[in-house]
Amino acid sequence: MSPPIPSNMRAIVVEKYGSPDDAFVIKSVPTPVVEPGRVLIRVRAFGVNHAEMHMRRGEWAEDMPIIGIECVGTVVASPDGKFATGTPVATFMGGLGRTINGSYAQYTSARVNNVVALDPDAVDRLGWANVAAIPETYATAWSCVAQNLEVSKGDRLLIRGATSALGKAALKLAIQAGAEVTATTRKEERFGELENIGAKEVLQESPGLAEKVAGRKWDKVLELVGSSTVVSSLKLVKKGGRLCLAGWLGGLEPIKEFNPLLQMPSSVHFSLFGSFVLGEEDFPVSDIPLGDILRMISDGKFEAKPARVFKFEEIAEAHKVMEANEANGKMVVLVE
Template identity: 50%
Template sequence: MKAIVISTPGSVENLVIRDDIPRPTPTRGTALIKIPAFGINHAEMHMRRGEWAESVPISGIECVGVVEDCPGGEIPARTPVAALMGGLGRTVPGSYAEYTVARVSNVVALADTEEELPLPWAEIAALPESYATAWACLFRNLGLRSGQRLLIRGRRLNLAVEAGAIITATTRSEAKFGMLRGLGVTDVIRECPSLAQRLKDQHPEDAKFDCILELVGNSTVVESLTMMASGVHFSFFGSFVFGTDEFPLSDVPLREIVQKVADGRVKHAKPWTTFGFGEIREAHKVMEEGGAGGKMVVVVDSGGRLAPACL
């Protein structure tokens, strides 16, 4: 099969396309998936550089596709699915290929067997990791309800808007204020170390929040805790736990999320841009330079890059 292989840890030039990689063989408890498209993640950049504690030559922590074989019978053949985490790209060959084998606990059906999907594969590929993480944070961890005041430090907005939350969002770039308000955010503030004091100065009556979703990192966690109202819910999350007993991927309603995107109930969910399989180096360059304005997707059989989606 065709696959993108990290020849040796280092620069984007070390991402090499090979067409002589053996197709992986599934065993009981796993499924063989034919991959039409996959999303790109920063974790894969760090794996390529050799900065991750665990990685394998075929990277990629998520994909969408169709089950071709599942020896244990847990998922019928020809079922459209999404797969993420469960060691993909870390301890087992990942999604930068025409086929991958994933643990069934890290695979979720997107439709019934041979059922037509409501969106193209390239658009669905932008959803699994981002939206599974967002859903787990907002609804499993925070128990978000309509009308609650939510502070999001980082970008996981769409599902919270659809749920009816009153959102304050942060961003490092003032150029993104208009875009965030267009998504349905009530208030936008520039991300900075003194955020808690700035919010208190600007909104002395409303500087506390019912829920806080912390996605910036360790440097802001303690400050975020100071903005908690009494009984507040606070969450930060690492998506590598998906597929464990504590965080079964089957809990995440990805099938419903795909339909909501198709119906227009969850907006601005298209990939920022789409690359062909042979453009993986260019995709990693854009990611490395911080040039992406959203989720990037690679289409395995595409002949070339598509224009950025209108965000």
């Protein structure tokens, strides 16, 4: 018999926009009501994402009092019968933290289309903290590498902003696909980290990278720095190649000036991937081989440990680290 669902839960609530110390309050709030089309999940751990920093500041287009766009945990109730009680699952996007209360809580109610069952043995071997570093980051990385860029064996791929959590995940998946990867980072002291993961070459990131590499071009480019460098990245793609914009490490400001007639090279394919579409009709999460990725990590084919693990009560500290660009990879929070 399943334990009763408590009427109240602990949650991290954004009571006003601002700094981590000013915005967050941990308090008791009603546990989400179980509804058809949703899955009630006991949150065991959640990843910390840049989008949530912007939500906390009031800079995102949408946000809820309880933010958090992903988590891992166990099923408490599934009215549609898709998941058995106790099933380990991951959920990400589907409006979490944006249009419905998110994962910064002991329980969350996620859209059934955005919930993925996880291999219990792999979860047991890795532990909740390690599993929490995977869902949104690797779902996004796989979508960029496998779908938008169609990276295949022998491709020469450039990843700009590769020491981010998404950049490292994309690097690992691209290497698994047989690509030869050049990675960029702003800090020279992080070159060795990317080389140890498997990057064949590491370059120092700067807005003038295209001029620095003197006419070199790549088959595929994954742009994670964002609006400040994407026009430069167009110059780095060979004829018939692909550029995917999927990150905004440099900030959310739009491109200040872009004239496609003058700045868009002919026969280069330019696309965007935003993880907010995951779970929609055209982007089902069932397309993403999250189970295979989890098994590869569990089997030691590559590592996906979080850079730092925080307690629930340390959420403000986690956001301070993220804001200072000191995360050096994925950060996660253990709820209990």
